Amino acid sequence: MIEVLEPGLSTTVQDTGRYGHYHIGMPPSGAMDQYAHTVANYVVGNDEDAATLEMTYAGPDLKFQEDAVVAATGADMEPKRNGEPIPMWTAVQVEAGDVLSFEFATEGVRSYLSVAGGIDVPEVMESRSTYTLIGIGGHEGRDLEEGDELPVGSANGNATVGAAVDDGHVPDYANNDTISVVMGLCDYRLTDEGREEFLGTQWKISDEADRVGCRLTGPDIEGMFEEREQPFGAGPDPTNVVDLGYPVGSIQMAGQPIILMRDAVTGGGYATVGTVTSIDRDMLAQARTHNEITFEAVDVEEALEARASQDEQLELIRATFLE
């Protein structure tokens, strides 16, 4: 059992996500930075689908009621065990009665804490991920609060205390201002100049950036759209389309661009003009409010190669910690 002494800014239980229900409007939820979540699990000997704690900007203080092996990955929140610093991306032993505490991240946004055996909250629709909008999954479907108690699953004994991820596999969160996007979906709605302007703009991440979406601010987007007689059912605004499904990672043009993240709406009536690649969604999860980003158009083969190469890297990391 882990007792929450201080919840941090926004800490939730997350796993790889809740799938198979998109058609009833259920977004996947799950760890925003799947890479950091997955590696955190591998370091303590878990499978990738074990639930971790996702912390946002400022992490919690946690009291362990039992011995456990843990690892913190993602943004560096200077984790401490009983006030003494412990390394990131490393399997660390904690004893019953120890307090783990986290500070404020100065680079990146989200940290992940894995525990050997996983955070053992009940599954809802085959997932432990928290989806706060309708209050399901995780711990009571919400952000953690002071006094919450989290059960830990039984560890498989694969964890090696002290084992650490190679530096080469640790991302640089200070340098994530170029985001790869596969243009498409409804990008036929943009003029050539509009498309150029969209890709040439340094967009600023607004205060409204959370697990639902990353709202950007920049130049007026209406002018990027092709004039047309609107098709029946779309509504008269040039950015309107007949309501359709939105991929996670797609960029919705509603007044300003909004990149849809893992708790996003699953569909709607604003044109989407491209989709952030699955790997760069992880980087975006670490991009801070007020930072500026630019989109780089890549074709689907480049996106697939990058994904395959990261999958290989993860497999390598997994193999290291299995030994």
Place this chain on the structure above:
Amino acid sequence: MTNSIQRQELSSPRYEYGGDDHVFVELSEEMSFDANFEAQAITQEIRERDLPGIIEVAPANASYLLHFDPGELHPDDLIEELKALREEIDITEYTWEARVIDFPVLYDDPWTHEVMMKFRDRHQDPDSTDLEYSARINGFDSVDEFIDAHSGAPQMVTMVGFVPGLPWTFQMVPREQQIEVPKYVQPRTETPGRAVGYGGAFTATYPVKGAGGYQLFGRTPVEVLDVDQELPDFQDSMVLPNPGDILNYRRIDREEYDAIREEVEAGTYEYNIGTIDFRPEEFFEDPQGYNERITEVLD
């Protein structure tokens, strides 16, 4: 005025990549029953084929979206399969048992009214209410007549999404009788739960409070989402509507709203639901006659 539903040729569907792990297929840029029934028929077939690597199959109004594992399936192979599938589908042969659901609405209710007044600066016409504006641009003399039209013919659920349980419905009348309104210029950050709104050619009921861009017409006392599955009609799923269901919006007064709401909150409310074997061809030929048969299945 025509009495039949004009068939639409879906001449050039678009197959689009959504990053490295989604394929989005826009069957048509415009809404039609043809596009929707084809989206339903194709996605049902994809589910039945159970292709390796497919994670999500989500039909929409005139399009559909697939999420897949690119480690197992190359998007180009998937797109080839989808194109072949399209050749095999004949939607007039696609029939289903449709549920017909009585759907009470308190139009012009106090709760959505209060919220819409907070967001007039995001609206096309800040000096009218959403109902006044929608009635006017659709050529109705009064809000009252407009509400009569909205509740005057049943609507088919053509998509579920946005948030869990939100039904998009499309009125089952010829196109020239269909209501069309714009979405808000900028989405609201607030919408009451159970608000009934309209955008493009669709009615939507918001399951929970949250952001939204649809014109607000009223509020229903019944739920479309019951997370704890307490109401008897939610035994199998936390979500009420499914694509292919038919909602019959019915204008109610405050007294009936309060009475139904009380039953819903007590967990005892039972929806008035009938079923009909839905046959697209018969509906296309004589929608008015078909709609009468549809409403008759409700007691």
